[in-house]
Amino acid sequence: MVRGIIARAKGAPVESVEVVVPAPGPHDVVVRVDACGVCHTDLAYRDGDIDDSFPFLLGHEAAGVVAEIGEAVEHVAVGDFVVLNWRAVCGECRACRRGEPKYCFDTHNASKPMTLADGTVLEPALGIGAFCEATLVHEGQCTKVDPEADPAVAGLLGCGMMAGIGAAIHTGAVARGESVAVIGCGGVGTAAIAGARLAGATRIIAVDIDDTKLDTARRFGATDTVNSRELADGRTGEEDPVVARIRELTGGFGADVVIDAVGRPETYRQAFYARDLAGRVVLVGVPAPEARLDLPLADVFARGGSLKSSWYGDCLPEHDFPMLVDLSRQGRLPLADFVTERIGLDGVEDAFAAMRDGGVLRSVVVNR
Structure with missing residues (x-):
């Protein structure tokens, strides 16, 4: 089990809990989460503005290292440094077949749920759930980028900055x-x-x-x-x-x-x-x-x-994430300047308050 942050009920303060991450299915990947940005979408999940499928495992703007892979995984390998995305294109739907995978209508998520210790199924935010020490995603949700990149910076491409x-x-x-x-x-x-x-x-x-x-x-x-x-x-x-x-x-x-x-x-x-x-x-x-x-x-x-x-942002993660990380490392895109503060998992609720006050661009949960 690993520690994670959940929203148990609409508008209630988030909770730190033990999360069960199952063994990966054939195309699933366990990612050790190094950093995860606190996005307004996470606050919307907590406040019930997305839907009412509580409890939610929050967090989705994440970067980390692949720790375990399913038997059929070919896209990544153990040890790869990846940014997680919520558009794992299928390659088969009508958008993909007409050469526009950025509009994929059948994106992939992990085949198994993460749960609480008592078996309660958690709904991962945007199919990711990365306010957690580790998370389970589909291999297509992992995009390899320069391993020298700062996880707190690279992970921001997972949602808001890319948008x-x-x-x-x-x-x-x-x-x-x-x-x-x-x-x-x-x-x-x-x-x-x-x-x-x-x-x-x-x-x-x-x-x-x-x-x-x-x-x-x-x-x-x-x-x-x-x-x-x-x-x-x-x-x-x-x-x-x-x-x-x-x-x-x-x-x-x-x-x-x-x-x-x-x-x-x-x-x-x-x-x-x-x-x-x-x-x-x-x-x-x-x-x-x-x-x-x-x-x-x-x-x-x-x-x-x-x-x-x-x-x-009409993005294709496999193309855009590595490119933007490289531009950031070359000093041509000030991605690092979006990181206002680095916090621990226990700081998520305070980060939501800072977000409401408008005092931060991004708070980033850093696990290591």
């Missing part, structure tokens, strides 16, 4: 010389800013209600910042002041790409109207299930361009 970077470089297809606006500068939005800079955007506008987050956004590549709360307080006229400011910063036209990293109807409307004609809107912030959007269909037609949703 943001990919929203810019993949979904938004930001090109050199383009302008980009990012609405919402939490971890995912800040990663989108870093991705836009990596792609060569020359004007990157960060929008948030928090000056501290905007200052951080500048460190990651924002050329301009917009405090939307201050603009709203001083609003005059009918035009949304955020839209007006983004247009002002882009020669009156709007940004080539606008990324909504919040996922609220009001921020999506801002993104929609703050883009240039034929520009791209990318939704990467996850909306609440009850959220509804009302846009004039005539405006959707007249403005052209594209309206896209970004799932996991």
Whole structure:
């Protein structure tokens, strides 16, 4: 048995418990978890915003070393350093067969459940469950990267950082010389800013209600910042002041790409109207299930361009994780700067509180 962090009931504080990790099935892998980022999705699981399949074994932004493999595993070997992903492509579904595995509709997870000592089945967050000393996953959920990489840094690609970077470089297809606006500068939005800079955007506008987050956004590549709360307080006229400011910063036209990293109807409307004609809107912030959007269909037609949703940054882990780890180690992507603090397993509940306060980009649980 190993120690892990679970959410037993909606909104209840997390608990440190003993977890039974079974012997791997034919295509399963036991990974010794070296580090795991504390993502907002874990908080959503704890608060019952994902579903009610409690108890959850939390944690999914993880890196570690393969400790044991099933008899049919060919993808990795014992001793490999891997980043875990929640999109283990099947290779057989209609998306995979048409050459778009990033949209795989039948991704793999471990064949056996992890449990509590009394046999209670645990639901692993995003099929991973890595706030734990070791976890059981499908071999396809393991992506080998440079073993010299810091696990606390590399593991962040397992979810939020990849979502943001990919929203810019993949979904938004930001090109050199383009302008980009990012609405919402939490971890995912800040990663989108870093991705836009990596792609060569020359004007990157960060929008948030928090000056501290905007200052951080500048460190990651924002050329301009917009405090939307201050603009709203001083609003005059009918035009949304955020839209007006983004247009002002882009020669009156709007940004080539606008990324909504919040996922609220009001921020999506801002993104929609703050883009240039034929520009791209990318939704990467996850909306609440009850959220509804009302846009004039005539405006959707007249403005052209594209309206896209970004799932996991439209990434292919086997390609993107090693590439981004290498760019980080070369100093071309400031991935390490996303690590605000390193904590133990017992610090997860405090990390959730810090996340709510907006004082961290990422807290990272470090087991070794």
